Amino acid sequence: MTDQDRPQYQQLLARKVEVVNVGLEGFVKDxxxxxxxxxxxxxxxxxxxxxxxxxxxxxLGV
Amino acid sequence: xxxIEDANQQALARILEGEPRLIxxxxxxxxxxxxxxxxxxxxxxxxxxxxxxxxxxxxxxxAIVFEGWAQDLPTATKLAANGEIEFHPNHHFGAVGPMTGxxxxxxxxxxxxxxxxxxxxxxxxxxxxxxxxxxxxxDASVLKxxxxxxxVFGPTLGKAIxxxxxxxxxxxxxxxxxxxDELHQRNLACSSVFLREIAPWMARTSTDxxxxxxxxxFIGQNDQFFLNIAMAMGKxxxxxxxxxxxxxxxxxxxxxxxxxxxxVSGLGEQWFTAPVEMPEGxxxxxxxxxxxxxxxxxxxxxxxxxxxxxxxxxxxxxxxxVGAGAPSEAGNFTRSMGEITVAQNPEWTIAAMDFAGxxxxxxxxxxxxxxxxxVINTGIAHREPGIGQVGAGVVKAPLxxxxxxxxxxxxxxxxx
Numbered sequence: 009m010t011d012q013d014r015p016q017y018q019q020l021l022a023r024k025v026e027v028v029n030v031g032l033e034g035f036v037k038d039x040x041x042x043x044x045x046x047x048x049x050x051x052x053x054x055x056x057x058x059x060x061x062x063x064x065x066x067x068l069g070v
Numbered sequence: 071x072x073x074i075e076d077a078n079q080q081a082l083a084r085i086l087e088g089e090p091r092l093i094x095x096x097x098x099x100x101x102x103x104x105x106x107x108x109x110x111x112x113x114x115x116x117x118x119x120x121x122x123x124x125x126x127x128x129x130x131x132x133a134i135v136f137e138g139w140a141q142d143l144p145t146a147t148k149l150a151a152n153g154e155i156e157f158h159p160n161h162h163f164g165a166v167g168p169m170t171g172x173x174x175x176x177x178x179x180x181x182x183x184x185x186x187x188x189x190x191x192x193x194x195x196x197x198x199x200x201x202x203x204x205x206x207x208x209d210a211s212v213l214k215x216x217x218x219x220x221x222v223f224g225p226t227l228g229k230a231i232x233x234x235x236x237x238x239x240x241x242x243x244x245x246x247x248x249x250x251d252e253l254h255q256r257n258l259a260c261s262s263v264f265l266r267e268i269a270p271w272m273a274r275t276s277t278d279x280x281x282x283x284x285x286x287x288f289i290g291q292n293d294q295f296f297l298n299i300a301m302a303m304g305k306x307x308x309x310x311x312x313x314x315x316x317x318x319x320x321x322x323x324x325x326x327x328x329x330x331x332x333x334v335s336g337l338g339e340q341w342f343t344a345p346v347e348m349p350e351g352x353x354x355x356x357x358x359x360x361x362x363x364x365x366x367x368x369x370x371x372x373x374x375x376x377x378x379x380x381x382x383x384x385x386x387x388x389x390x391x392v393g394a395g396a397p398s399e400a401g402n403f404t405r406s407m408g409e410i411t412v413a414q415n416p417e418w419t420i421a422a423m424d425f426a427g428x429x430x431x432x433x434x435x436x437x438x439x440x441x442x443x444x445v446i447n448t449g450i451a452h453r454e455p456g457i458g459q460v461g462a463g464v465v466k467a468p469l470x471x472x473x474x475x476x477x478x479x480x481x482x483x484x485x486x
Contacts, residue, residue: 054439060436064476067485068318069071070439 073483074336074435077316081335082413082431084378085319088307089153089185090208091236092299093387095228097153097220100335102163107174108139108149108297109156113171113368114326115341116159123327125206125363128172128455130155132208136216137174141424142395143208154345159249160320161333166301166368168372168453169204170327177216178224182239182302184310191305193368195219195227198288198300205389205451205458222382226285228415237267237304242296243377244418247428252385254369255319255392255462260296264291297369304371313338320432323374323444325466327366327451332471334434336479344470349450352395362449363453370446379405379445379464384420384428392397392447392462403445404429410444434479436474 014022029035030049053062054056055061110133112126118468127147132154134146149155152171160167168172172194178193190416199217201207207365231237242263249259269286276282287294314320324331331344333339346364362480372378376425382389383404399424407429408414414427437443443466450461480486 052441056441061473061476064480064485065435065439067071068476068480068483069074069436070435 073316081311081317081319084311089279090303093236094181111173115331128206169367184306187310191304232272252381257296279476323370343476344468349465357460376430
Protein backbone atom coordinates (compact mmCIF):
# COMPACT_ATOMS: atom_id res chain seq x y z
CA MET A 9 0.00 0.00 0.00
CA THR A 10 1.40 3.39 -0.96
CA ASP A 11 0.94 6.56 1.13
CA GLN A 12 -1.67 7.72 -1.35
CA ASP A 13 -3.75 4.61 -0.74
CA ARG A 14 -3.93 5.15 3.03
CA PRO A 15 -6.83 7.05 4.66
CA GLN A 16 -5.98 10.72 5.17
CA TYR A 17 -5.48 10.51 8.93
CA GLN A 18 -2.99 7.70 8.51
CA GLN A 19 -1.06 9.80 6.00
CA LEU A 20 -0.95 12.54 8.63
CA LEU A 21 0.64 10.30 11.22
CA ALA A 22 3.09 8.80 8.74
CA ARG A 23 4.81 12.15 8.46
CA LYS A 24 6.47 14.35 11.09
CA VAL A 25 3.71 15.59 13.38
CA GLU A 26 3.45 19.23 14.44
CA VAL A 27 0.80 20.08 17.00
CA VAL A 28 -1.13 23.18 17.98
CA ASN A 29 -2.44 22.57 21.49
CA VAL A 30 -5.43 24.66 22.53
CA GLY A 31 -6.48 24.96 26.16
CA LEU A 32 -5.08 22.53 28.70
CA GLU A 33 -1.34 23.12 28.91
CA GLY A 34 -0.65 19.71 30.43
CA PHE A 35 -0.70 18.02 27.02
CA VAL A 36 2.19 20.19 25.85
CA LYS A 37 4.71 18.46 28.10
CA ASP A 38 3.56 14.95 27.15
CA UNK A 39 3.97 15.70 23.46
CA UNK A 40 7.26 17.55 23.95
CA UNK A 41 8.59 14.56 25.89
CA UNK A 42 7.89 12.46 22.78
CA UNK A 43 9.95 14.85 20.67
CA UNK A 44 6.94 16.40 18.95
CA UNK A 45 6.93 20.10 18.11
CA UNK A 46 4.05 21.81 19.96
CA UNK A 47 2.73 25.35 19.88
CA UNK A 48 0.47 26.12 22.83
CA UNK A 49 -2.52 28.43 22.53
CA UNK A 50 -3.63 29.85 25.87
CA UNK A 51 -7.41 29.56 25.64
CA UNK A 52 -10.23 29.17 28.10
CA UNK A 53 -13.95 28.84 27.50
CA UNK A 54 -15.89 32.06 27.95
CA UNK A 55 -16.66 32.94 31.57
CA UNK A 56 -14.65 29.97 32.79
CA UNK A 57 -17.21 27.60 31.33
CA UNK A 58 -20.20 29.03 33.19
CA UNK A 59 -22.94 28.59 30.53
CA UNK A 60 -25.36 31.14 32.03
CA UNK A 61 -22.71 33.84 32.30
CA UNK A 62 -21.38 33.01 28.83
CA UNK A 63 -24.90 33.36 27.40
CA UNK A 64 -25.33 36.70 29.13
CA UNK A 65 -21.99 37.91 27.78
CA UNK A 66 -22.95 36.84 24.28
CA UNK A 67 -26.09 38.96 24.51
CA LEU A 68 -24.06 41.89 25.84
CA GLY A 69 -21.82 41.72 22.81
CA VAL A 70 -18.75 39.68 23.71
CA UNK B 71 -24.63 45.43 21.43
CA UNK B 72 -24.51 48.90 19.83
CA UNK B 73 -25.77 50.72 22.92
CA ILE B 74 -22.86 49.32 24.95
CA GLU B 75 -20.24 49.97 22.27
CA ASP B 76 -21.38 53.57 21.84
CA ALA B 77 -21.54 54.14 25.60
CA ASN B 78 -18.07 52.68 26.03
CA GLN B 79 -16.63 54.91 23.33
CA GLN B 80 -18.13 57.88 25.13
CA ALA B 81 -16.73 56.77 28.50
CA LEU B 82 -13.32 56.12 26.96
CA ALA B 83 -13.30 59.53 25.26
CA ARG B 84 -14.05 61.20 28.57
CA ILE B 85 -11.18 59.36 30.23
CA LEU B 86 -8.71 60.16 27.46
CA GLU B 87 -9.79 63.79 27.09
CA GLY B 88 -9.22 64.65 30.75
CA GLU B 89 -6.99 67.65 31.40
CA PRO B 90 -5.92 67.25 35.04
CA ARG B 91 -4.06 70.08 36.76
CA LEU B 92 -2.95 70.31 40.37
CA ILE B 93 -4.32 73.70 41.38
CA UNK B 94 -4.14 73.99 45.18
CA UNK B 95 -3.89 72.48 48.66
CA UNK B 96 -6.87 73.29 50.87
CA UNK B 97 -8.16 71.99 54.24
CA UNK B 98 -10.76 69.24 53.66
CA UNK B 99 -13.57 71.07 55.47
CA UNK B 100 -13.33 73.93 52.93
CA UNK B 101 -13.52 71.55 49.98
CA UNK B 102 -16.04 68.94 50.98
CA UNK B 103 -19.50 70.17 51.94
CA UNK B 104 -20.92 67.94 54.62
CA UNK B 105 -17.59 66.88 56.09
CA UNK B 106 -18.14 67.72 59.73
CA UNK B 107 -17.06 66.95 63.30
CA UNK B 108 -16.87 63.26 64.17
CA UNK B 109 -17.03 62.22 60.54
CA UNK B 110 -14.27 60.21 58.86
CA UNK B 111 -13.84 59.37 55.19
CA UNK B 112 -12.01 56.10 54.54
CA UNK B 113 -10.61 54.12 51.62
CA UNK B 114 -12.61 51.56 49.71
CA UNK B 115 -16.31 50.75 49.52
CA UNK B 116 -18.59 51.45 52.52
CA UNK B 117 -17.71 49.65 55.74
CA UNK B 118 -18.81 49.80 59.37
CA UNK B 119 -16.47 49.80 62.39
CA UNK B 120 -17.23 46.18 63.30
CA UNK B 121 -15.94 44.95 59.89
CA UNK B 122 -12.87 47.19 59.72
CA UNK B 123 -9.43 45.56 59.68
CA UNK B 124 -6.75 46.30 62.28
CA UNK B 125 -4.83 49.02 60.41
CA UNK B 126 -8.07 50.80 59.46
CA UNK B 127 -9.16 50.83 63.12
CA UNK B 128 -5.73 52.07 64.17
CA UNK B 129 -5.88 54.89 61.65
CA UNK B 130 -9.42 55.79 62.72
CA UNK B 131 -8.32 56.04 66.35
CA UNK B 132 -5.36 58.21 65.33
CA ALA B 133 -7.55 60.47 63.20
CA ILE B 134 -9.97 60.96 66.10
CA VAL B 135 -7.14 62.06 68.40
CA PHE B 136 -5.65 64.20 65.62
CA GLU B 137 -8.95 66.09 65.27
CA GLY B 138 -9.24 66.46 69.04
CA TRP B 139 -12.45 64.43 69.34
CA ALA B 140 -10.75 62.27 72.00
CA GLN B 141 -7.73 62.84 74.25
CA ASP B 142 -6.08 59.46 73.68
CA LEU B 143 -6.22 56.35 71.50
CA PRO B 144 -8.19 54.06 73.89
CA THR B 145 -10.87 56.75 74.29
CA ALA B 146 -10.90 57.27 70.54
CA THR B 147 -11.36 53.56 69.94
CA LYS B 148 -14.31 53.46 72.36
CA LEU B 149 -15.86 56.44 70.59
CA ALA B 150 -15.69 54.65 67.25
CA ALA B 151 -16.88 51.32 68.65
CA ASN B 152 -19.84 53.04 70.33
CA GLY B 153 -21.10 54.35 67.01
CA GLU B 154 -20.25 57.97 67.75
CA ILE B 155 -18.21 58.41 64.59
CA GLU B 156 -19.77 58.59 61.14
CA PHE B 157 -17.92 56.67 58.39
CA HIS B 158 -18.18 57.19 54.64
CA PRO B 159 -16.03 56.25 51.62
CA ASN B 160 -13.79 58.96 50.21
CA HIS B 161 -15.28 58.17 46.81
CA HIS B 162 -18.70 59.46 47.92
CA PHE B 163 -17.18 62.92 48.45
CA GLY B 164 -14.98 63.41 45.39
CA ALA B 165 -11.91 62.24 47.26
CA VAL B 166 -9.47 59.32 47.40
CA GLY B 167 -6.94 58.24 50.01
CA PRO B 168 -4.08 55.72 49.99
CA MET B 169 -4.20 52.53 52.15
CA THR B 170 -6.47 53.36 55.12
CA GLY B 171 -7.29 56.61 53.32
CA UNK B 172 -8.20 58.75 56.32
CA UNK B 173 -9.74 62.12 55.43
CA UNK B 174 -10.97 64.40 58.20
CA UNK B 175 -11.92 68.06 58.33
CA UNK B 176 -8.60 69.69 59.09
CA UNK B 177 -6.40 67.60 56.80
CA UNK B 178 -4.96 69.52 53.84
CA UNK B 179 -5.92 67.97 50.50
CA UNK B 180 -4.43 68.24 47.03
CA UNK B 181 -6.97 69.73 44.64
CA UNK B 182 -6.82 68.41 41.07
CA UNK B 183 -9.06 70.07 38.52
CA UNK B 184 -10.05 68.39 35.28
CA UNK B 185 -10.27 71.47 33.09
CA UNK B 186 -11.97 69.61 30.22
CA UNK B 187 -15.03 68.70 32.32
CA UNK B 188 -14.75 71.32 35.09
CA UNK B 189 -14.71 68.79 37.94
CA UNK B 190 -12.35 68.46 40.88
CA UNK B 191 -10.98 65.62 43.01
CA UNK B 192 -9.00 65.54 46.25
CA UNK B 193 -6.39 63.47 48.06
CA UNK B 194 -4.43 63.93 51.28
CA UNK B 195 -0.67 64.61 51.20
CA UNK B 196 1.65 61.60 51.20
CA UNK B 197 3.17 61.27 54.67
CA UNK B 198 6.40 59.56 53.62
CA UNK B 199 7.72 56.21 54.80
CA UNK B 200 7.97 54.58 58.22
CA UNK B 201 5.17 54.93 60.76
CA UNK B 202 2.34 56.69 58.95
CA UNK B 203 -1.42 56.84 59.32
CA UNK B 204 -2.10 55.36 55.90
CA UNK B 205 -0.63 52.07 57.17
CA UNK B 206 -2.51 52.28 60.47
CA UNK B 207 0.18 54.20 62.39
CA UNK B 208 -1.24 56.41 65.13
CA ASP B 209 1.44 57.25 67.70
CA ALA B 210 2.68 60.72 68.66
CA SER B 211 5.21 60.84 65.81
CA VAL B 212 2.47 60.12 63.26
CA LEU B 213 0.17 62.80 64.65
CA LYS B 214 3.03 65.30 64.89
CA UNK B 215 3.85 64.84 61.20
CA UNK B 216 0.18 65.25 60.28
CA UNK B 217 0.07 68.49 62.26
CA UNK B 218 3.18 69.74 60.42
CA UNK B 219 1.57 68.86 57.08
CA UNK B 220 -1.55 70.77 58.15
CA UNK B 221 0.15 73.83 59.65
CA VAL B 222 3.38 74.23 57.67
CA PHE B 223 3.84 72.05 54.61
CA GLY B 224 0.30 72.25 53.18
CA PRO B 225 0.09 76.07 53.29
CA THR B 226 3.66 76.43 51.95
CA LEU B 227 3.18 74.09 48.98
CA GLY B 228 -0.35 75.37 48.35
CA LYS B 229 0.93 78.93 48.03
CA ALA B 230 3.57 77.80 45.50
CA ILE B 231 1.05 75.80 43.44
CA UNK B 232 -1.27 78.81 43.25
CA UNK B 233 1.60 81.11 42.29
CA UNK B 234 2.59 78.69 39.52
CA UNK B 235 -0.93 78.84 38.15
CA UNK B 236 -1.28 75.13 38.71
CA UNK B 237 0.82 72.22 37.50
CA UNK B 238 -0.08 70.16 34.43
CA UNK B 239 -0.11 66.51 35.46
CA UNK B 240 -0.47 64.57 32.22
CA UNK B 241 2.94 65.71 31.01
CA UNK B 242 4.61 64.74 34.30
CA UNK B 243 3.07 61.26 34.07
CA UNK B 244 4.20 60.91 30.45
CA UNK B 245 7.77 61.78 31.45
CA UNK B 246 7.63 59.55 34.50
CA UNK B 247 6.58 56.53 32.42
CA UNK B 248 9.62 57.08 30.22
CA UNK B 249 11.84 57.29 33.32
CA UNK B 250 10.85 54.01 34.95
CA ASP B 251 7.75 54.89 36.99
CA GLU B 252 4.48 52.98 36.83
CA LEU B 253 2.87 55.51 39.21
CA HIS B 254 1.82 53.14 41.99
CA GLN B 255 4.81 51.45 43.62
CA ARG B 256 7.36 53.64 41.83
CA ASN B 257 6.88 57.40 41.72
CA LEU B 258 10.52 58.41 41.96
CA ALA B 259 10.71 60.04 38.53
CA CYS B 260 7.38 61.86 38.78
CA SER B 261 8.18 63.08 42.31
CA SER B 262 11.52 64.39 41.04
CA VAL B 263 10.02 66.10 37.98
CA PHE B 264 7.31 67.62 40.19
CA LEU B 265 9.94 68.91 42.59
CA ARG B 266 11.88 70.41 39.68
CA GLU B 267 8.76 72.28 38.55
CA ILE B 268 7.51 73.46 41.93
CA ALA B 269 10.80 74.27 43.71
CA PRO B 270 11.32 77.69 42.04
CA TRP B 271 7.76 78.67 42.96
CA MET B 272 8.29 77.54 46.53
CA ALA B 273 11.44 79.67 46.68
CA ARG B 274 9.58 82.69 45.26
CA THR B 275 6.66 82.42 47.66
CA SER B 276 8.33 81.31 50.89
CA THR B 277 9.29 83.90 53.48
CA ASP B 278 11.28 81.58 55.72
CA UNK B 279 14.38 79.81 54.39
CA UNK B 280 14.37 77.19 57.14
CA UNK B 281 10.78 76.24 56.40
CA UNK B 282 11.51 76.24 52.67
CA UNK B 283 14.45 73.89 53.13
CA UNK B 284 12.38 71.61 55.37
CA UNK B 285 9.55 71.44 52.83
CA UNK B 286 11.85 70.86 49.85
CA UNK B 287 13.63 68.09 51.76
CA PHE B 288 10.30 66.47 52.64
CA ILE B 289 9.37 66.16 48.97
CA GLY B 290 12.89 65.22 47.91
CA GLN B 291 13.21 62.44 50.48
CA ASN B 292 9.91 60.75 49.62
CA ASP B 293 10.01 58.66 46.42
CA GLN B 294 6.24 58.14 46.68
CA PHE B 295 5.34 61.81 47.12
CA PHE B 296 3.67 62.02 43.71
CA LEU B 297 1.40 58.99 44.31
CA ASN B 298 -1.26 60.99 46.13
CA ILE B 299 -1.29 63.62 43.39
CA ALA B 300 -1.64 60.85 40.80
CA MET B 301 -4.55 59.42 42.79
CA ALA B 302 -6.45 62.72 42.85
CA MET B 303 -5.68 62.95 39.13
CA GLY B 304 -7.13 59.47 38.56
CA LYS B 305 -10.31 60.40 40.40
CA UNK B 306 -10.61 63.66 38.46
CA UNK B 307 -10.18 61.75 35.18
CA UNK B 308 -12.63 58.92 35.91
CA UNK B 309 -15.48 60.83 37.55
CA UNK B 310 -16.70 62.40 34.28
CA UNK B 311 -16.83 58.91 32.74
CA UNK B 312 -19.30 57.69 35.34
CA UNK B 313 -23.04 57.47 34.75
CA UNK B 314 -23.15 56.75 31.00
CA UNK B 315 -26.03 54.33 30.56
CA UNK B 316 -24.96 51.04 29.04
CA UNK B 317 -21.24 51.57 29.52
CA UNK B 318 -19.37 48.55 30.88
CA UNK B 319 -16.21 50.54 31.60
CA UNK B 320 -14.90 50.44 35.19
CA UNK B 321 -14.71 53.88 36.81
CA UNK B 322 -13.65 52.91 40.34
CA UNK B 323 -11.56 50.15 41.91
CA UNK B 324 -10.71 50.37 45.61
CA UNK B 325 -10.38 48.35 48.78
CA UNK B 326 -10.86 48.90 52.50
CA UNK B 327 -8.82 46.00 53.90
CA UNK B 328 -11.95 43.84 54.11
CA UNK B 329 -13.76 44.28 50.79
CA UNK B 330 -12.71 45.08 47.25
CA UNK B 331 -15.18 47.33 45.46
CA UNK B 332 -15.75 48.44 41.89
CA UNK B 333 -18.13 50.86 40.22
CA VAL B 334 -19.04 50.78 36.54
CA SER B 335 -19.94 53.74 34.35
CA GLY B 336 -23.34 52.42 33.26
CA LEU B 337 -24.31 51.58 36.83
CA GLY B 338 -23.46 54.94 38.40
CA GLU B 339 -22.87 54.97 42.15
CA GLN B 340 -23.69 51.29 42.73
CA TRP B 341 -20.93 49.26 44.43
CA PHE B 342 -20.04 45.66 43.58
CA THR B 343 -17.97 44.13 46.33
CA ALA B 344 -16.24 40.88 47.24
CA PRO B 345 -13.71 39.88 49.91
CA VAL B 346 -10.39 41.54 49.15
CA GLU B 347 -7.44 39.27 48.42
CA MET B 348 -4.06 39.10 50.11
CA PRO B 349 -1.23 40.65 48.07
CA GLU B 350 1.51 38.33 46.87
CA GLY B 351 4.86 39.98 47.24
CA UNK B 352 8.05 40.54 49.15
CA UNK B 353 8.36 41.41 52.82
CA UNK B 354 10.74 43.71 54.65
CA UNK B 355 13.31 42.03 56.92
CA UNK B 356 11.66 40.49 59.97
CA UNK B 357 8.17 40.25 58.46
CA UNK B 358 6.29 37.56 56.54
CA UNK B 359 2.84 36.68 55.17
CA UNK B 360 1.72 35.98 58.75
CA UNK B 361 1.98 39.70 59.48
CA UNK B 362 0.17 40.93 56.38
CA UNK B 363 -3.22 42.58 56.19
CA UNK B 364 -5.45 42.00 53.16
CA UNK B 365 -5.13 44.73 50.57
CA UNK B 366 -6.51 48.24 51.09
CA UNK B 367 -6.61 51.76 49.69
CA UNK B 368 -8.19 53.94 47.02
CA UNK B 369 -4.86 53.89 45.17
CA UNK B 370 -6.20 51.35 42.64
CA UNK B 371 -7.66 54.43 40.94
CA UNK B 372 -4.29 54.63 39.16
CA UNK B 373 -4.81 51.15 37.69
CA UNK B 374 -8.31 52.27 36.68
CA UNK B 375 -6.69 54.82 34.34
CA UNK B 376 -4.05 52.40 33.00
CA UNK B 377 -1.15 53.02 35.37
CA UNK B 378 0.30 50.96 38.25
CA UNK B 379 0.12 47.24 37.49
CA UNK B 380 -1.25 48.03 34.03
CA UNK B 381 1.91 50.01 33.22
CA UNK B 382 4.32 47.50 34.77
CA UNK B 383 6.29 47.33 31.49
CA UNK B 384 7.38 50.93 32.06
CA UNK B 385 8.94 50.03 35.40
CA UNK B 386 10.84 46.73 35.23
CA UNK B 387 12.50 47.52 38.55
CA UNK B 388 9.11 47.44 40.21
CA UNK B 389 8.46 43.88 39.08
CA UNK B 390 11.32 42.79 41.32
CA UNK B 391 10.31 45.07 44.19
CA VAL B 392 6.76 43.72 44.32
CA GLY B 393 7.87 40.12 43.82
CA ALA B 394 6.21 39.81 40.42
CA GLY B 395 9.10 38.07 38.72
CA ALA B 396 12.11 39.08 36.68
CA PRO B 397 12.28 42.59 35.21
CA SER B 398 12.05 41.01 31.76
CA GLU B 399 8.60 39.67 32.70
CA ALA B 400 7.16 43.12 33.45
CA GLY B 401 5.80 43.39 29.92
CA ASN B 402 3.60 40.34 30.44
CA PHE B 403 1.55 42.23 33.03
CA THR B 404 0.90 45.11 30.64
CA ARG B 405 0.13 42.79 27.72
CA SER B 406 -2.25 40.81 29.92
CA MET B 407 -4.11 43.97 30.98
CA GLY B 408 -4.43 44.80 27.29
CA GLU B 409 -6.79 41.83 27.03
CA ILE B 410 -9.34 43.40 29.38
CA THR B 411 -9.17 47.01 28.22
CA VAL B 412 -10.74 48.67 25.20
CA ALA B 413 -7.94 51.03 24.18
CA GLN B 414 -4.47 52.40 24.74
CA ASN B 415 -3.76 55.91 25.94
CA PRO B 416 -1.76 57.62 23.16
CA GLU B 417 -0.49 60.30 25.56
CA TRP B 418 0.98 57.84 28.06
CA THR B 419 3.28 55.47 26.22
CA ILE B 420 5.81 52.84 27.24
CA ALA B 421 9.16 52.78 25.44
CA ALA B 422 9.76 49.10 26.25
CA MET B 423 6.49 48.22 24.48
CA ASP B 424 7.54 50.06 21.29
CA PHE B 425 5.71 53.11 22.63
CA ALA B 426 2.36 51.40 22.97
CA GLY B 427 -0.04 53.39 25.14
CA UNK B 428 -0.97 52.15 28.60
CA UNK B 429 -4.00 49.79 28.53
CA UNK B 430 -7.03 51.95 29.28
CA UNK B 431 -10.73 51.42 29.86
CA UNK B 432 -11.34 48.20 31.79
CA UNK B 433 -14.39 46.47 30.28
CA UNK B 434 -16.20 44.20 32.75
CA UNK B 435 -17.33 42.02 29.83
CA UNK B 436 -13.73 41.31 28.84
CA UNK B 437 -12.78 40.55 32.45
CA UNK B 438 -15.59 38.03 32.97
CA UNK B 439 -15.23 36.51 29.51
CA UNK B 440 -11.47 35.93 29.81
CA UNK B 441 -11.17 35.38 33.55
CA UNK B 442 -8.22 37.80 33.46
CA UNK B 443 -8.63 40.22 36.38
CA UNK B 444 -6.97 43.60 36.94
CA VAL B 445 -3.60 43.46 38.71
CA ILE B 446 -2.75 46.13 41.24
CA ASN B 447 0.69 47.02 42.56
CA THR B 448 0.35 47.68 46.26
CA GLY B 449 2.01 48.23 49.60
CA ILE B 450 1.39 45.63 52.30
CA ALA B 451 0.33 46.82 55.76
CA HIS B 452 0.84 44.95 59.04
CA ARG B 453 -2.41 43.38 60.22
CA GLU B 454 -2.10 45.00 63.65
CA PRO B 455 -2.86 48.70 64.03
CA GLY B 456 -0.01 51.14 64.50
CA ILE B 457 2.87 49.16 62.99
CA GLY B 458 2.90 50.25 59.34
CA GLN B 459 4.18 48.89 56.04
CA VAL B 460 5.75 45.44 56.02
CA GLY B 461 6.16 44.80 52.30
CA ALA B 462 5.00 45.38 48.75
CA GLY B 463 3.32 43.16 46.23
CA VAL B 464 0.71 42.54 43.59
CA VAL B 465 -2.94 41.85 44.31
CA LYS B 466 -5.65 40.67 41.95
CA ALA B 467 -9.11 42.16 41.83
CA PRO B 468 -11.72 39.52 42.76
CA LEU B 469 -13.60 38.23 39.72
CA UNK B 470 -16.86 38.14 41.70
CA UNK B 471 -17.14 41.96 41.63
CA UNK B 472 -17.13 41.94 37.83
CA UNK B 473 -19.55 39.01 37.60
CA UNK B 474 -22.04 40.84 39.84
CA UNK B 475 -21.69 43.93 37.68
CA UNK B 476 -22.39 41.93 34.51
CA UNK B 477 -25.61 40.59 36.00
CA UNK B 478 -26.61 44.10 37.11
CA UNK B 479 -25.96 45.78 33.78
CA UNK B 480 -27.76 43.01 31.93
CA UNK B 481 -30.75 43.58 34.18
CA UNK B 482 -30.54 47.34 33.67
CA UNK B 483 -30.53 46.87 29.90
CA UNK B 484 -33.34 44.31 29.98
CA UNK B 485 -31.10 41.46 28.88
CA UNK B 486 -31.64 38.03 30.42
